Amino acid sequence: MAVRLARRLVLLSLLWWVISGGGAWVWGLPVILATALVMPTSGAARLRPLALITFLPLALWLALRGGLQVAALACRPRLAPATRVIDYPWRHLPEGPGRLFMASLINLLPGTLTLRLTPDTLRIHVLQMDARTRPELERLEARVARLFTQRIVPPDEELR
Known part of the structure; x- marks a missing residue:
């Protein structure tokens, strides 16, 4: 204890x-x-220390990039934000601490806000939606899954 x-x-x-x-x-x-x-206390959540060390620079980079994006939108009013509310389907994380961690992490990034966490999806408000948003969320989920020692299912296995 x-x-x-x-x-x-x-x-x-x-x-x-x-x-x-x-x-x-x-x-x-x-x-x-x-x-x-x-x-x-949940015995199911085990963080991998090495994965945590490699994850921190990514989290800092995402926060910096998001802050710059929000600053650009604020300084140039002509750039209209492309806000959307999206439902992101869970691909790599089972229910539990990993999903909660990802939902909380998204709230720390400027321009994003977790609205609802369900067993099937994560509802997110995105300030600047573009073609890269969903793939970036999937990569983030995969990194969080590695952080919580989850096996990542390759996309070709996902379809079977």
Whole structure:
């Protein structure tokens, strides 16, 4: 129990540090402690440490790129946002912590917002919808699945 709590504290502290830019610990520390204590314990969710290390740069890149996209839309009013609400069908993640993590991660990216999480789909509001949006969501889901030690089903097996 103590080891599990310590891991949660480290993981949540790292996440807080990334999100807050290393600041606001007066607010972050109580939130981290409360979250670590009330988080449900599920034996099914196991994070792969190496996958987490390789995942963090991707999350930072997505946040930076999304921020630049939102800034461009704000600075150039002629560029009308192509907002859409889409239903993304789950392909790689079974029900559980991985889906919740992906739904939460999408909320951290500027210009996107998770609206509803269902057993079959993830409903998302997208600020700038284009042809790359769905493939990017699928790649993100595959990376989250690897993070949670899920087997990725290749697209050709998916059709069988």
